[in-house]
Amino acid sequence: MKRSHIVILVAIAIAIGALxxxxxxxxxxxxxxxxxxxxxxxxxxxxxxxxxxxxxYDPATNPNYLSFVxxxxxxxxxxxxxxxxxxxxxxxxxxxxxxGKMQGDVFECSDILLKCPSKYKDDKKVLEKTVxxxxx
Amino acid sequence: MQFEGEHLWIGxxxxxxxxxxxTASLLSTxxxxxxxxxxxxxxxxxxxxxxxxCFFVEVAAVLSxxxxxxxxxxxxxxxxxxxxxxxxxxxxxxxxxxxxxxxQSGSFLLWTIWHCVLGIVxxxxxxEWEAPVMTVVSFAQVFLAMMIMGVYIFGIKIxxxxxxxxxxxxxxxxxxxxxxxxxxxxxxxxxxxxxNYWMVIHPPVLFLGFASTIIPFAFAYAGIQTKRFGDWVxxxxxxxxxxxxxxxxxxxxGGKWAYESLSFGGYWAWDPVENASLxxxxxxxxxxxxxxxxxxxGHSLRASYLFAILTxxxxxxxxxxxxxxxxxxxxxxxxxxxxxAMNVLILLFLVIFGITSLVLFFINIKKIPAVHKEETTxxxxxxxxxxxxxxxxxxxxxxxxxxxxxxxxxxxxxxAPPEDVEFSYNKVMVLVAVIIGLLSAITQYxxxxxxxxxxxVKKLAVPTLIALVTTSLLAxxxxxxxxxxxxxxxxxxxxxxxxxxxxVAANAGYIWSGLNGKLKAAGxxxxxxxxxxxxxxxxxxxxxxxxxxTEKFKDFDIPMGIDPLTKQQDNASENMNLIRQVSKKMGPxxxxxxxxxxxxxxxxxxxxxxxxxxxxxxxxxxxxxxxNPDVYLMKNNNMSSNxxxxxxxSHDVFTYISYALNPDRDKDTGQYKISEVAEGDTIFYSNxxxxxxxxxxxxxxxxxxxxxxxxxxxxxxxxxxxxxTKYNAAPMIMIxxxxxxxxxxxxxxxxxxxxFAGITTDQKKLKIAVKESDKMIDFVTIKAYIFPYINLxxxxxxxxxIGLIMSMIRRANLSSxxxxxxxxxxxxxxxxxxxxxx
Numbered sequence: 001m002k003r004s005h006i007v008i009l010v011a012i013a014i015a016i017g018a019l020x021x022x023x024x025x026x027x028x029x030x031x032x033x034x035x036x037x038x039x040x041x042x043x044x045x046x047x048x049x050x051x052x053x054x055x056x057y058d059p060a061t062n063p064n065y066l067s068f069v070x071x072x073x074x075x076x077x078x079x080x081x082x083x084x085x086x087x088x089x090x091x092x093x094x095x096x097x098x099x100g101k102m103q104g105d106v107f108e109c110s111d112i113l114l115k116c117p118s119k120y121k122d123d124k125k126v127l128e129k130t131v132x133x134x135x136x
Numbered sequence: 137m138q139f140e141g142e143h144l145w146i147g148x149x150x151x152x153x154x155x156x157x158x159t160a161s162l163l164s165t166x167x168x169x170x171x172x173x174x175x176x177x178x179x180x181x182x183x184x185x186x187x188x189x190c191f192f193v194e195v196a197a198v199l200s201x202x203x204x205x206x207x208x209x210x211x212x213x214x215x216x217x218x219x220x221x222x223x224x225x226x227x228x229x230x231x232x233x234x235x236x237x238x239x240q241s242g243s244f245l246l247w248t249i250w251h252c253v254l255g256i257v258x259x260x261x262x263x264e265w266e267a268p269v270m271t272v273v274s275f276a277q278v279f280l281a282m283m284i285m286g287v288y289i290f291g292i293k294i295x296x297x298x299x300x301x302x303x304x305x306x307x308x309x310x311x312x313x314x315x316x317x318x319x320x321x322x323x324x325x326x327x328x329x330x331x332n333y334w335m336v337i338h339p340p341v342l343f344l345g346f347a348s349t350i351i352p353f354a355f356a357y358a359g360i361q362t363k364r365f366g367d368w369v370x371x372x373x374x375x376x377x378x379x380x381x382x383x384x385x386x387x388x389x390g391g392k393w394a395y396e397s398l399s400f401g402g403y404w405a406w407d408p409v410e411n412a413s414l415x416x417x418x419x420x421x422x423x424x425x426x427x428x429x430x431x432x433x434g435h436s437l438r439a440s441y442l443f444a445i446l447t448x449x450x451x452x453x454x455x456x457x458x459x460x461x462x463x464x465x466x467x468x469x470x471x472x473x474x475x476x477a478m479n480v481l482i483l484l485f486l487v488i489f490g491i492t493s494l495v496l497f498f499i500n501i502k503k504i505p506a507v508h509k510e511e512t513t514x515x516x517x518x519x520x521x522x523x524x525x526x527x528x529x530x531x532x533x534x535x536x537x538x539x540x541x542x543x544x545x546x547x548x549x550x551x552a553p554p555e556d557v558e559f560s561y562n563k564v565m566v567l568v569a570v571i572i573g574l575l576s577a578i579t580q581y582x583x584x585x586x587x588x589x590x591x592x593v594k595k596l597a598v599p600t601l602i603a604l605v606t607t608s609l610l611a612x613x614x615x616x617x618x619x620x621x622x623x624x625x626x627x628x629x630x631x632x633x634x635x636x637x638x639x640v641a642a643n644a645g646y647i648w649s650g651l652n653g654k655l656k657a658a659g660x661x662x663x664x665x666x667x668x669x670x671x672x673x674x675x676x677x678x679x680x681x682x683x684x685x686t687e688k689f690k691d692f693d694i695p696m697g698i699d700p701l702t703k704q705q706d707n708a709s710e711n712m713n714l715i716r717q718v719s720k721k722m723g724p725x726x727x728x729x730x731x732x733x734x735x736x737x738x739x740x741x742x743x744x745x746x747x748x749x750x751x752x753x754x755x756x757x758x759x760x761x762x763x764n765p766d767v768y769l770m771k772n773n774n775m776s777s778n779x780x781x782x783x784x785x786s787h788d789v790f791t792y793i794s795y796a797l798n799p800d801r802d803k804d805t806g807q808y809k810i811s812e813v814a815e816g817d818t819i820f821y822s823n824x825x826x827x828x829x830x831x832x833x834x835x836x837x838x839x840x841x842x843x844x845x846x847x848x849x850x851x852x853x854x855x856x857x858x859x860x861t862k863y864n865a866a867p868m869i870m871i872x873x874x875x876x877x878x879x880x881x882x883x884x885x886x887x888x889x890x891x892f893a894g895i896t897t898d899q900k901k902l903k904i905a906v907k908e909s910d911k912m913i914d915f916v917t918i919k920a921y922i923f924p925y926i927n928l929x930x931x932x933x934x935x936x937x938i939g940l941i942m943s944m945i946r947r948a949n950l951s952s953x954x955x956x957x958x959x960x961x962x963x964x965x966x967x968x969x970x971x972x973x974x
Contacts, residue, residue, distance in 0.1 A: 006513070007521070042555040063917035
């Protein structure tokens with residue numbers, strides 16, 4: 001067997017291996033209604049916090065239980081349960097990415113990514129607001 | 137309209153320096169390019185002389201731009217958006233540099249400054265390669281100058297100037313007034329997450345790593361341009377070694393920073409931003425090895441070209457990923473959408489450098505000499521090439537995964553990251569670690585061209601035995617507890633652990649047996665030893681990382697990560713509440729939240745947590761320390777948490793505040809109830825009773841550590857709760873020139889406030905006021921980890937960098953004095969930063 005064949009075989013084996021790993025490993029961005037149809041499957045939801053319904057977080061009793069209602073852009077909404085501390089700035093975020101699984105009517109969330117306007121300092125709106133506040 | 141109090145001169149000055157830098161780098165590029173085409177030596181030299189002048193003018197201009205920005209920020213000229221956005225007057229001086237790096241144009245400026253420094257080195261050292269190499273460096277400088285130019289050409293905005301004015305960039309009614317500056321009291325300031333000394337040091341080092349990758353790239357171009365296809369490799373190797381050391385250190389500095397000050401709970405998370413700098417490093421290291429192979433045997437030249445080119449192309453691709461906001465939802469890092477003009481410019485930088493270099497390479501590929509005889513499987517160069525290939529493929533794998541958002545935006549697909557992002561990388565990279573560990577252990581012992589196998593096997597016997605024994609001992613006495621991903625992955629972890637220990641042992645052995653202890657020549661072995669020690673450290677520290685702030689199931693093992701009772705992930709309760717002054721068991725420690733205190737900066741609050749480890753039988757305190765994680769409490773009930781770590785040689789105890797917003801803290805509806813008691817009398821409360829033992833007049837010391845300024849009386853009270861726990865309270869009353877001071881005592885565990893309210897009119901009894909609060913008064917939620925043997929990671933990194941620098945010194949033929957000085961500075965600096973500076 002020629003040396004170059006070994007090289008090619010190694011490359012192909014690794015490439016195939018990596019491809020298989022990759023293909024198994026994707027998840028999807030879903031809407032709340034499409035996630036409902038995929039019970040128990042790991043998905044990403046892009047939603048926003050429904051501020052009209054009070055969220056349930058009582059750190060004194062259980063710091064690892066947060067529950068709130070999320071609404072997506074199509075208007076569907078779901079109860080979300082997150083077994084962790086409440087992320088700071090949750091109420092201020094314009095958009096949240098929820099990672100987790102739909103279990104019945106409840107979205108069991110394993111991670112929350114926040115998209116907060118205030119994190120982006122270059123966001124001119126924030127700077128405008130800050131300038132506005134400096135007028136005393 | 138004339139505005140009051142503005143300092144417009146410095147902005148105009150700074151901006152003209154940018155334009156000078158742009159023009160000078162453009163002229164320098166053209167002059168160097170022409171010089172590189174000339175055959176006649178005298179003519180060539182006159183063009184080089186002209187190009188050098190342009191380059192030096194550019195260096196002076198770039199440094200002046202930096203000087204102007206520094207001046208604006210240090211003087212808080214808030215009429216400039218740069219100062220308004222990034223500085224604030226409360227900031228400590230050392231963060232001033234951090235403010236400058238924080239801005240997008242500030243980091244481009246840093247990059248271009250390093251190109252200037254490296255350019256000067258090249259002019260001094262590159263000799264006959266100067267013209268083509270500097271053509272590339274100067275051309276990159278043209279692009280970097282454009283990034284911060286901020287001018288309109290044919291109605292298209294090019295770059296973002298750092299000298300724009302606040303009033304022109306943001307709208308606000310105050311800008312209608314000529315005295316608007318007097319209304320802006322202070323700048324927005326540095327993001328609280330970035331107020332850390334790593335923010336001062338990490339960006340310069342990382343950008344030096346970024347900037348230096350252009351040199352092997354430029355040499356590869358020079359090889360094609362001069363048609364001396366193989367000669368560029370030798371002079372390029374020292375620069376590649378330098379680049380690998382600096383970029384490697386820069387990347388891990390980011391990891392150390394994340395570990396120390398962000399609440400990720402780790403030093404590496406396969407975040408796209410981390411990957412963006414790791415990928416070029418992997419390709420660079422692959423290229424480094426093929427270059428060494430070429431120099432020794434004449435094999436692998438084409439691969440060297442490709443890797444040198446792709447290293448820099450992937451640096452540019454990383455810039456594209458992290459600066460254009462395309463990563464969006466996938467990263468914890470906050471990106472700034474720099475505007476469409478900027479995105480196009482960055483893309484142009486990538487496309488022009490990437491396409492030109494790759495096209496040049498493929499046009500000339502046939503001319504690049506290659507040895508047609510195949511390497512034998514017992515030769516060193518063959519296995520070095522395989523290792524380089526594995527590094528390169530793993531880089532492509534990481535890059536492909538990181539690029540999912542790009543794929544989505546190009547093809548309109550909707551792929552999302554997998555459930556466990558870290559695991560999806562780890563399961564592949566653990567195999568890479570196995571291969572690299574084994575190859576870096578064995579290949580050293582092989583000889584170029586051909587190897588007498590018998591001899592090698594004999595020499596490898598001892599390291600093999602050492603590695604087998606060490607791994608088995610670890611497996612028995614200190615097994616990896618990462619069961620979450622099942623036995624298959626656990627097995628892979630053990631294989632990787634064996635491979636990395638094997639490589640550590642084999643490389644240490646090679647210095648002794650292969651090089652006869654000649655340390656000067658041992659740079660390569662030392663670098664391999666360091667790298668694999670770092671990998672071993674990662675496997676042990678991550679594999680045995682333990683969250684100790686869990687309440688449930690702490691005494692039995694849940695193998696597959698799913699709790700059998702609730703069918704939930706077993707990490708469901710990794711945060712624990714600590715009520716003030718009540719100790720709670722966390723792993724081996726009893727943790728008590730002692731008190732909190734305010735920091736110097738507004739909103740900063742330190743929480744003082746006492747960790748005590750007691751002997752199980754004697755109850756004696758074996759170990760005791762206080763950790764002070766802090767939190768920035770911001771407006772709108774937001775918080776940002778900074779961890780604190782207790783470092784031991786063998787492990788770190790790491791904790792941070794995961795929740796500190798307690799809305800009930802100030803809402804207390806309880807009322808004081810006054811009882812009149814004599815010594816020995818009892819007062820009952822809902823959860824027990826308390827006895828007034830005696831009264832001390834003018835005590836020498838007191839519980840509150842308050843200096844007595846007048847006559848004082850203390851009531852000594854013993855409280856017995858229902859569960860028969862006893863507490864002591866000592867409320868005090870003190871009379872001084874200010875009047876009567878009542879110093880209350882608080883028993884947080886029982887939610888009790890006790891006040892010495894006074895003395896009855898007949899002076900026979902004391903008035904003791906007791907308040908029972910119905911709310912829990914003060915608590916924080918914390919998360920705590922034990923990271924075992926994390927120091928191996930940092931030591932491994934430092935050793936690797938030292939090894940790379942040693943090789944660089946040898947291959948660049950530095951004098952032994954210069955070499956020694958460089959080496960000592962690097963070693964001391966890195967050791968201090970990674971192992972002592974906290």
